[in-house]
Amino acid sequence: MKLETIAIHAGNEIESNRAVIQPITLSTTFERGEDGGYPGGFMYTRAGNPNRQSLENVLAGLEGGSDACAFSSGNAAGSAIFQSLDHGCHILAPTDMYHGMRNLLNVVFEGIIEVSYINLADLQEVENAIRPETCLIWIETPSNPLLSITDIAAIVDLAKKHNIRVACDNTFATPVFQQPLALGADLVMHATTKYLGGHSDVLGGALVTRSKDLFWEKIRNVQELSGAVPSPFDCYMTIRGIKTLPYRMRGHAENAMNIAGYLLKHPRVEAVFYPGLESHAGFATAGKQMSGFSGMLSFLVKGGKEEALRIVNATTIFIQASSLGGVESLIEHRASVEGPHSKTPQNLIRVSVGLENIHDLLDDLGSALQVGLK
Numbered sequence: 220m221k222l223e224t225i226a227i228h229a230g231n232e233i234e235s236n237r238a239v240i241q242p243i244t245l246s247t248t249f250e251r252g253e254d255g256g257y258p259g260g261f262m263y264t265r266a267g268n269p270n271r272q273s274l275e276n277v278l279a280g281l282e283g284g285s286d287a288c289a290f291s292s293g294n295a296a297g298s299a300i301f302q303s304l305d306h307g308c309h310i311l312a313p314t315d316m317y318h319g320m321r322n323l324l325n326v327v328f329e330g331i332i333e334v335s336y337i338n339l340a341d342l343q344e345v346e347n348a349i350r351p352e353t354c355l356i357w358i359e360t361p362s363n364p365l366l367s368i369t370d371i372a373a374i375v376d377l378a379k380k381h382n383i384r385v386a387c388d389n390t391f392a393t394p395v396f397q398q399p400l401a402l403g404a405d406l407v408m409h410a411t412t413k414y415l416g417g418h419s420d421v422l423g424g425a426l427v428t429r430s431k432d433l434f435w436e437k438i439r440n441v442q443e444l445s446g447a448v449p450s451p452f453d454c455y456m457t458i459r460g461i462k463t464l465p466y467r468m469r470g471h472a473e474n475a476m477n478i479a480g481y482l483l484k485h486p487r488v489e490a491v492f493y494p495g496l497e498s499h500a501g502f503a504t505a506g507k508q509m510s511g512f513s514g515m516l517s518f519l520v521k522g523g524k525e526e527a528l529r530i531v532n533a534t535t536i537f538i539q540a541s542s543l544g545g546v547e548s549l550i551e552h553r554a555s556v557e558g559p560h561s562k563t564p565q566n567l568i569r570v571s572v573g574l575e576n577i578h579d580l581l582d583d584l585g586s587a588l589q590v591g592l593k
């Protein structure tokens with residue numbers, strides 16, 4: 220099956236009553252058979268539930284993996300990987316790692332996991348940072364908020380030589396535009412909260428694995444025993460979002476490309492970060508490993524924090540809010556979201572381009588950029 224078909228059918232288990240759409244199974248427990256077994260295949264919802272199984276099926280199918288684990292948030296998914304690492308393990312992560320994940324490592328795993336934050340675009344820097352106890356390289360591409368691109372295949376090559384596992388946060392690209400497992404990564408992580416759910420109304424996370432190895436068994440155990448699992452309703456909502464993912468992503472990418480081109484020529488804009496632009500540092504690598512450039516972009520306005528804040532407060536269609544990947548366009552001053560330690564430029568604005576009509580979006584941005592003028 221191709222992606223569009225997988226998205227619609229792989230997460231939809233039709234039951235004996237022949238309902239076309241799988242119902243939500245709220246039952247937390249499942250009846251035993253005479254022999255004490257579980258003929259329905261389920262025992263207790265923390266360990267497994269029909270809706271979660273369907274969500275995991277469609278996620279594994281979309282990423283071309285052999286199995287998937289769904290979690291109650293993207294951070295819980297990432298956490299399951301970190302919890303499954305051996306003690307004393309050292310990991311390499313990008314300097315511009317998603318700040319929530321970075322905080323997770325720095326706060327919850329402080330003293331348990333040692334992390335070196337490096338520039339993954341510089342392969343020499345990666346090689347130099349590898350130690351005997353390095354056990355994981357964490358990739359996030361495109362990254363947040365500068366949309367930096369990491370060469371997944373090149374990192375995998377390097378990691379293989381040193382027997383290091385590679386995990387890739389594929390939230391921004393989605394499996395529609397980028398398939399890290401096919402490029403050799405061992406694990407893919409998603410905040411399904413974003414494009415997969417796609418409507419800003421359900422939190423969730425996922426891991427997809429290339430092989431069902433011993434490490435994957437540990438992750439399954441963390442999922443079941445730590446219990447950060449999505450509810451049946453959350454699974455249903457995420458599956459519902461996924462059905463239209465391939466079509467939504469085309470719209471997000473088309474609108475984002477248009478907006479990036481518009482901003483590039485705008486006199487009030489200093490720089491635009493979008494991997495689909497030839498001027499972007501990661502353009503060549505993105506073209507090699509992505510089949511589309513997704514819907515996230517950021518730009519620097521001429522001026523500083525004040526000018527940037529004035530613009531994000533002047534839009535009427537773009538809503539000033541965090542998060543991304545929904546059908547509605549969002550805009551934000553990223554440095555204020557990331558807090559006082561943020562290295563994000565004060566004049567940077569991040570945009571999650573939605574599926575509204577492109578002319579309305581361009582008009583809205585155009586007027587907001589005018590309001591910013593003194």
Ligand SMILES: *Cc1c(COP(=O)(O)O)cnc(C)c1O
Pocket residue numbers: 292293294295317319320359363388390391409410411412413422423424
């Ligand atoms: C949102 C996000 C996360 C975390 O997901 P939550 O569902 O908020 O826990 C991780 N990585 C990226 C790239 C994200 O955008």
